[in-house]
Amino acid sequence: MRLNRLTCLTFLTAFLWMESAMAIEEASYDVLISQAPFELRHYAPTLIAQTVVNGDMDAASNQGFRLIADFIFGNNVAPGSEQAKKIAMTAPVTVEPQSGEARIAEAKQWRIQFVMPQPYTLNDITKPVNSAVNLRELPRKYVVVHRYSGLNTFAKVQEKTDQVLAWAKQQSLQVIGTPQLSRYDPPWTLPMFRRNEIMVEVAAP
Numbered sequence: 001m002r003l004n005r006l007t008c009l010t011f012l013t014a015f016l017w018m019e020s021a022m023a024i025e026e027a028s029y030d031v032l033i034s035q036a037p038f039e040l041r042h043y044a045p046t047l048i049a050q051t052v053v054n055g056d057m058d059a060a061s062n063q064g065f066r067l068i069a070d071f072i073f074g075n076n077v078a079p080g081s082e083q084a085k086k087i088a089m090t091a092p093v094t095v096e097p098q099s100g101e102a103r104i105a106e107a108k109q110w111r112i113q114f115v116m117p118q119p120y121t122l123n124d125i126t127k128p129v130n131s132a133v134n135l136r137e138l139p140r141k142y143v144v145v146h147r148y149s150g151l152n153t154f155a156k157v158q159e160k161t162d163q164v165l166a167w168a169k170q171q172s173l174q175v176i177g178t179p180q181l182s183r184y185d186p187p188w189t190l191p192m193f194r195r196n197e198i199m200v201e202v203a204a205p
Contacts, residue, residue, distance in 0.1 A: 025090045026184075027115045029143075032205070038167045039145045040205065046138045047120055049128070050113040052098060057110065057154065057181070061095050064112025071133045072114065076126035085126045088117045092182035092197065104161065105154035142205065144168045144175075146198040150191045157181055160198045168202055177201025 033040035051067045053060045072087040093114060097107030116125060122137050146164035150156065161179045168175055177200055184195040 025088065025115075025117045026092070027090075028118075032142075033171065035167075037147045038164060039147070040171065040173065040202075041143050041145055043138075043141050043143055045140050047116040047122060047125065048113045048136050048138060049116060049133055050111055050136055051133045052109060052111050054109050057095065057097075057104060057107065057152075057157070060110035061093075061112060064095065064110065065093060067130065067132055068112060068114050071128045071130065075129045077129060078126045079124060087120075087126065090115045090117050091184040092195075093184075094180050094182045094199070096178055096180040098178075104158045141177075142173075142202050143177075143199050144171075144173060144202055148196050149194050150196070151194075152181065152183070152196060157198070160196075161200075164198045164200060168200060171205075173205060174203040175200055176203050 027046045028044040029041040031039050031041055049068050049071055051064050053063045053067070055063065072089065074084045074086055076084050076087070078085050093112065096111045096113075097104060098109040098111050099107045116135070122135055125135060128134065144164055144167065146160050146167070148160055165175060165179070180199045182197045182199055184197075185193070
């Protein structure tokens with residue numbers, strides 16, 4: 001029964017990604033500095049669904065994605081009722097190491113998050129049934145970003161992380177957050193067309 005549910009969830013995820021690929025919603029931001037492949041962005045406040053899971057980056061990403069996808073595809077309860085409601089898929093899916101290690105390959109605990117579509121707020125969005133998933137409001141923030149394509153190996157993610165931290169230092173920006181990996185595309189996207197970003201919060205410039 002559990003295998004069948006996961007199989008159905010996988011196919012449903014694929015269908016919804018294909019259905020919405022041309023118009024998928026992203027978090028709102030303004031670009032303050034652009035020096036490709038780096039940017040400094042100012043993000044508006046956002047509402048996210050998140051979960052924390054153990055494992056290496058790939059295993060944790062897969063498990064966390066399934067947990068949050070299960071929530072947005074209907075394992076939820078609308079405020080003031082017993083009704084479930086599907087929530088639209090958004091981009092990106094973000095993973096952030098939680099274990100405190102300096103190297104990505106050494107991290108064993110990760111926070112996985114989806115941005116919730118507008119105009120949901122914490123008061124009116126459906127609530128997760130699974131206690132492993134929770135909702136959180138993020139305030140507006142400044143973020144340095146390194147955008148790149150291809151597959152995400154441990155070595156590549158670490159390399160891009162080191163590069164964006166060096167660029168932030170070059171711009172005299174104070175890093176105040178943990179580097180995050182954000183992925184924007186479904187898994188069948190050809191590596192050359194994939195959009196990946198390493199994102200790090202910095203203090204207001």
